[in-house]
Amino acid sequence: MAATKMDVEEAKDAAKIEIEEAKIAVKSDVEEAKDAAKKDIEEAIVAASDEIVAAMAATKMDVEETKDAAKIEIEEAKIAVKSDGEDAKDAAKKDIEEAIAAASDEIVAAMAATKMDVEETKDAAKIEIEEAKAEVMAAAKIREAKFAAREDNPERRLRRSVSLRGGLPPGKKYHYFLSHKKEHSILGRQPESLAMAIHDSQISAGFAGFFDVDDLKTITPEQLAADVRMSCAMVVVLHDETRVSSWCRFEWKEAESAGIPVLCIVDAHHVCRTTVLEQVKRCSSHLMVHQWVSYIDAYRHDASIRITDWLHEHAIQN
Numbered sequence: 253m254a255a256t257k258m259d260v261e262e263a264k265d266a267a268k269i270e271i272e273e274a275k276i277a278v279k280s281d282v283e284e285a286k287d288a289a290k291k292d293i294e295e296a297i298v299a300a301s302d303e304i305v306a307a308m309a310a311t312k313m314d315v316e317e318t319k320d321a322a323k324i325e326i327e328e329a330k331i332a333v334k335s336d337g338e339d340a341k342d343a344a345k346k347d348i349e350e351a352i353a354a355a356s357d358e359i360v361a362a363m364a365a366t367k368m369d370v371e372e373t374k375d376a377a378k379i380e381i382e383e384a385k386a387e388v389m390a391a392a393k394i395r396e397a398k399f400a401a402r403e404d405n406p407e408r409r410l411r412r413s414v415s416l417r418g419g420l421p422p423g424k425k426y427h428y429f430l431s432h433k434k435e436h437s438i439l440g441r442q443p444e445s446l447a448m449a450i451h452d453s454q455i456s457a458g459f460a461g462f463f464d465v466d467d468l469k470t471i472t473p474e475q476l477a478a479d480v481r482m483s484c485a486m487v488v489v490l491h492d493e494t495r496v497s498s499w500c501r502f503e504w505k506e507a508e509s510a511g512i513p514v515l516c517i518v519d520a521h522h523v524c525r526t527t528v529l530e531q532v533k534r535c536s537s538h539l540m541v542h543q544w545v546s547y548i549d550a551y552r553h554d555a556s557i558r559i560t561d562w563l564h565e566h567a568i569q570n
Contacts (some may be wrong), residue, residue, distance in 0.1 A: 276359035429483035484567035
């Protein structure tokens, strides 16, 4: 037993020695391995750094070469573009010059044609003016002859004087009632002057007429209606604003209600007859029964005679 225990102890001591020796051996191997690995890593790092430097140098060289090549291409492109631009400018300049030359020729030709047309138009206008003057002079002579014939006709004067001596029908005070709007927004009181001229011409012909400048001190609807009904006929002086007068429309309505004939005189020297005709047509059909008379300064004698003839027909007691 004692010998066995001694063997065991020796064996344990021997094992400890071996373990220590193994540890020392293992530690030595590990250190050597670490040193070898460290050396390998350092060598690999050095090799990789060399390769990276070489690669960077190669890349830098490639970039520089690429930039140089790009510069060369850009310069070549600039030269080509400049050349093309100069060619295009020359071509455009040439086209413009040709277009200007062509346009100048066309303008000269057009001006010559226009001048010829103007001359022909002027000649034609002169001829038309001369013809119109001749027509006007002829018409004036005819008008004067008619007027003289009417005024100098003894039978006509006798018939008128006898008719006027016949007096007014019972219940009538006037041969005519003169309806008009005194003022115009543009013409001022010119319409009143025209109405007064017409009134004076018919008074001179022997008629008794109602004209508010002479006969009205104060205007009332009742008095105005009575004066309309005491008239044998109504003479209306029209312009393009007459229909807006409530007094005129009232007078027209009274004339229609009383069956009094109406003669319309249009101031055709200042307003459009057609415009006034359309206005009145929508306003009072009674004013459309008898043919209208256009009053123009150049034909005022004819207009006065037509009014006088109409009054003899419609305002004189037979």
